[in-house]
Amino acid sequence: MGFLTDKRCLIVGLASKRSIAWGIAQAMAREGASTAFTYQNDKLKERVEQMANRLGSDICLPLDVAEDREIDAMFASLKKRWDTVDVIVHSVAFAPRDQLAGTYLESVTREGFAVAHDISSYSFAALAKAGRDMLPAGGALLTLSYLGALRSLPSYNVMGPAKASLEANVRFMAAELGPVGIRVNGISAGPIKTLASAGVSGIRKMLQHVQSTAPLRRNVTIEDVGNAAAFMCSDLAAGITGEILYVDAGFSTVGMSID
Ligand SMILES: NC(=O)c1ccc[n+]([C@@H]2O[C@H](COP(=O)([O-])OP(=O)(O)OC[C@H]3O[C@@H](n4cnc5c(N)ncnc54)[C@H](O)[C@@H]3O)[C@@H](O)[C@H]2O)c1
Numbered sequence: 663m664g665f666l667t668d669k670r671c672l673i674v675g676l677a678s679k680r681s682i683a684w685g686i687a688q689a690m691a692r693e694g695a696s697t698a699f700t701y702q703n704d705k706l707k708e709r710v711e712q713m714a715n716r717l718g719s720d721i722c723l724p725l726d727v728a729e730d731r732e733i734d735a736m737f738a739s740l741k742k743r744w745d746t747v748d749v750i751v752h753s754v755a756f757a758p759r760d761q762l763a764g765t766y767l768e769s770v771t772r773e774g775f776a777v778a779h780d781i782s783s784y785s786f787a788a789l790a791k792a793g794r795d796m797l798p799a800g801g802a803l804l805t806l807s808y809l810g811a812l813r814s815l816p817s818y819n820v821m822g823p824a825k826a827s828l829e830a831n832v833r834f835m836a837a838e839l840g841p842v843g844i845r846v847n848g849i850s851a852g853p854i855k856t857l858a859s860a861g862v863s864g865i866r867k868m869l870q871h872v873q874s875t876a877p878l879r880r881n882v883t884i885e886d887v888g889n890a891a892a893f894m895c896s897d898l899a900a901g902i903t904g905e906i907l908y909v910d911a912g913f914s915t916v917g918m919s920i921d
Pocket residue numbers: 674675676677678680681682683701702725726727728752753754755756781806807808809850851852853854855856857858859
């Protein structure tokens with residue numbers, strides 16, 4: 663019996679087989695969870711439905727997290743299938759492409775800053791606001807962050823402040839939902855080649871740098887992140903909330919690495 667048996671997990675942010683959400687979905691299904699998915703737009707619908715089917719799920723709902731009415735409609739549709747949802751995974755980020763090229767001050771604009779924070783951070787709180795009535799005691803919320811929340815990194819630019827905001831969201835939501843038994847955590851993943859990270863210029867060099875300097879001398883995979891996410895959302899992690907767990911082969915722990 664898996665450690666997520668009888669848990670119902672809603673996964674927001676599946677786009678491709680490279681998605682971190684796919685690693686998470688597979689680990690959760692393997693541990694016995696029932697899964698439901700959202701897709702951002704019609705272009706992704708069929709692909710997400712096929713991937714959901716592979717995990718035995720026939721719940722795939724449209725959701726653009728920029729739209730409050732789509733969030734409300736998604737939960738209204740989900741409620742027709744499930745009366746409660748134990749786990750909500752938020753694996754979503756976006757910044758306009760011009761925000762991820764050049765230096766921070768060269769690229770950042772008022773509009774780009776607002777969009778990055780709206781889609782990559784506020785949307786986590788928006789899902790919790792709209793979905794909290796469906797979350798029972800023992801429920802868990804999880805989001806995905808990156809080291810750019812704490813440190814400057816080339817080309818990550820406005821996504822750094824957006825991830826810092828997301829991590830603060832984790833702590834404020836954990837404080838508010840903890841008393842009713844709902845946990846809120848984040849995973850800060852090392853770089854992985856996905857559709858989202860392809861927009862960050864220099865991702866290939868970043869992957870090489872991590873591989874040569876991280877204590878484990880490798881990059882992490884969506885399976886590494888998926889396994890950690892399954893644990894964090896399970897009752898095995900019942901004492902953990904407001905936490906950012908690093909799944910980065912130890913990269914963030916190294917102050918200096920000299921060959
Ligand atoms: N890939 C990495 O190196 C890395 C490292 C650390 C953290 N992360 C984080 O992991 C999460 C998942 O990213 P990924 O790397 O798996 O890439 P991905 O492109 O596979 O996933 C990003 C998802 O965000 C969704 N999305 C974007 N805008 C949306 C909107 N308006 N409404 C609904 N959905 C929207 C996309 O549809 C997609 O499913 C992101 O939060 C990302 O910042 C990624």
